[in-house]
Amino acid sequence: MDAGHLAVMFAGSVARHGELPATRVRVDGEFVVQTYAELGAQVRQLAARLIDRGLAPGDRVAIFSTNRPEWSLADLACATAALVSVPLYPTSTPEQVRHIIRDAGATVAFVAGQAEIDKLTEAGLDDVAVISFDELDGVTGLSDELAAAPSDFTAVEERLAAARADDLATIIYTSGTTGEPKGVMLTHRGFTHQVAVLNRYFTITPKDSSLCFLPLSHALERAWTYVVLADGCLNTYVPDPRTVAEMMVAAKPTLLASVPRLFEKVFITAQEKVADSPLKKRILAWALRTGSAYHDVLRAGKHPAPLLTLKLKIADKLALGAVRDAMGGPKVVLACGGAPLRTEIEEFFYGCGLLVLQGYGLTEASPLVTFPSSASIRFGTVGKVMDGGELRVSDSGQIEYRGPNLMTGYWGKPEETATTIVDGWLQTGDVGTLDEDGFLQITDRIKNLIVTSNGKNVAPAPIEGLLASDPLFEYTLVLGDNRPYLTLLVAPSLPHLEDIAHQLQVSWSKREELLNNQQVLDEIRRRVSELTAKLPKHEQIRDLRLLIEGFTQENGLLTPSLKVKRREVEQRFSALVEDMYNRAGKFLKR
Structure with missing residues (x-):
């Protein structure tokens, strides 16, 4: 057996941590827990059943589900049976499902339940064998497959004996911000090498637990789950990512991998709570300075002075402790990836006693390329x-x-x-x-870089990051490629848009009326001008339009890692874009 193979790595974890809790999920308000021994036994059973179905090494098996323990069970069973898993995002359209399953040549699909089966049917994939995690009438269920598994595991042992780290483990189809999804072929070694490297830099023990809320079909959560299970930790699965704030408090994970949006929301919420009081703003600023000073001393390997320690206790009671509580308490590892995180947000969490480790990767790298350690970090x-x-x-x-x-x-x-x-x-x-x-x-x-008709090169992400510091700007898109100047599309936070209207004493019967209200637009333009005032002239925003339609995965304007699909947004709102550039001379007031 090759120790660099995921199935071998997991089997070793089961042998070391058999009686410890491996997975849990909340059902009807109660956590349902499964031990490593129980999970390991089901993985072998399911692997034996997949082999018994006639699946040969290298055959592809789709996994189409929200996050739940069964997702990892199916994934690890595929690895154990030398099969290649092909994950699909729960938000995939029937057209995307058809493309991925047909392109990969998957003949079996694990699904969460009826919603996924309906998409398979709409996609015309009736020839694909379906195994449902939910118990449904007339549909083969996961429990049926486990019950039908042969008692002889010789075939499983033979496949494990032949397993090699360089074997193909999975084909992950990139969601991408442009173009048709491509199947990225990743090996077992790609994942297990990352597990080994991260364990050199972080002390992760079976006492730790993680919250699994990013889609497991995304390379970041997938790879992080392998780390969690390799180290004997408890993984709490979150089927509905909209409940992540609630689940962080309930599960109190010591490990967490996220995309910037979660950190941005916590940061914005903290700023909003003090927005109406200059005194509260000063208290929060003092608390953050105190927290940063305290942790600077610790990171320098020194003992904080008694007075600084006392100040920190006060700062915790006044502000910082509430932020840590909202994140589910202290963290051994708090990782961020998928998109850039603004430095001010890194500094905010650092002041609160939560060190955000921002790394970089791509699906094509399984996905890790760079990361900071707790001892070596540079905001x-x-x-x-x-x-x-x-x-x-x-x-x-x-x-x-x-x-x-x-x-x-x-x-x-x-x-x-x-x-x-x-x-x-x-x-x-x-x-x-x-x-x-x-x-x-x-x-x-590179594809996002804007070259104006005046020959100026502009990176839109830093500008969009500046605007994101105002909670009004839920999503923004800077435009201007091959145009004389930059413009902006804004998908505003609708509650904040209404707040602005109330402050300006603007009356309306439908939210849509606010999109073209001159007073509202002037106030938003003022905010844009203020936030971008220090940028070079060619990076200034000259006009903007508000969008009543938000950016979501469901409407195809966000990737599963919550990045804006620039091309789709530009196409969807091309009429507004053309309107901005046709109204030459109507620039923002300076």
């Missing part, structure tokens, strides 16, 4: 390259990476693979810089 960067990997920045500014966790290529797309991996180096499509100490800073996606 505004995404850490240093992972052990065993190499990083460089090309003359054009593109970040390039190679390492043992790199994909073997795109499924069935050798030409696209050849343009993405050049001489062994992954062309990430991201622009960034490396400082003299090896810390990486991300600027933007």
Whole structure:
């Protein structure tokens, strides 16, 4: 058996941690817990059943479900049976489901329940064998498959004996902000190498627990779950990500991997609570300064002075403790990835006693490329390259990476693979810089860079990050490629939009009326001008439009990692965009 294989790694964890809790999920208000021994036994049973179904090594099996313990059960069973799992996002449309399953050639699909079965039917995939996690009349259930598993595990043992770290583990179809999803082929070694590296830098023990709320079909949550299960920790699954705030408090995880949106919401909520009182603002600012000073001393390896310790206790009672409580308490690892996190938010959580470790990765790298350790962190960067990997920045500014966790290529797309991996180096499509100490800073996606008709290069992400500091701007999109100046589309926070209208004493019967109200627009333009006042002239916003339709995964304007799909937004609202540029001369008031 190859220790670099996921199934072998998990079997070792089961042997070491058998009686410890492995998974839990809240059902009807109560946690349902499964031990490592119980999970391990079901993994072997399901693997035996999949082999008994006639699935050969390398066959593809789809997993189409929200986060739940059965997701990991199906995934680990596939690994144990030498099969290749193909995850689908719960929010996938029937068209996306059809493309992925047909492209991958999956013949079996694990699904959460009826909603996923309906999509398979609408997609015309009646020839795919369905196994439902939910018990449904007339549908083969997971419990049926476990009951039908052969008692002889010889076939399972034979496949484990033949398992190799370089075997294909999964094909993850990139959600992407542009273009048709491509199947990224990742090996077992890609994931297990990351587990080994992270365990060199972080002390994660079976006493720790994690909250699994990002989609498991996303490479970040998937890879992090392997870390959690390899180290004998408890993984709490969150089927509905809308309940994450509630679940953080209920589960009190000591480990958490998230995308920036969660941290942004907590930050904005804290700012809103003090917005109506200058005194409360000063208290929060003092508390954050105190917390930062205290933790600076600790990070320097020194003991805080008694007076500073006393100040911290006061700051905790006044403000900081409430933020930590909202995040479910102290954290051993609090990771952030998927998109850049603003430095002011990193500093905010640091002051609260929560060190956010912002890393960088891509699905094509399984996904880890860089990360900071608790002992080596620099705000505004995404850490240093992972052990065993190499990083460089090309003359054009593109970040390039190679390492043992790199994909073997795109499924069935050798030409696209050849343009993405050049001489062994992954062309990430991201622009960034490396400082003299090896810390990486991300600027933007190459495809997102705007070149105005005046020849000015603009990275929109930093501008959008500035605007995000105002809770009004829930999502923004800076435009201006091959145009004379920049404009802005705003999907506002509707409650904040209404607050502005109330403050301005504007009356309305429908929210849509606020989109074109001159007083409201003037106030929003004032805020944009104020937030971007220090930017160079060519990075100033010259006009904007409000959108009543928000950006969501359901309407196809957000990726599962909550990044805006720029092309889709521009196409959806092309009439508004053209209107802005046709009204030349109507610029923002300076």
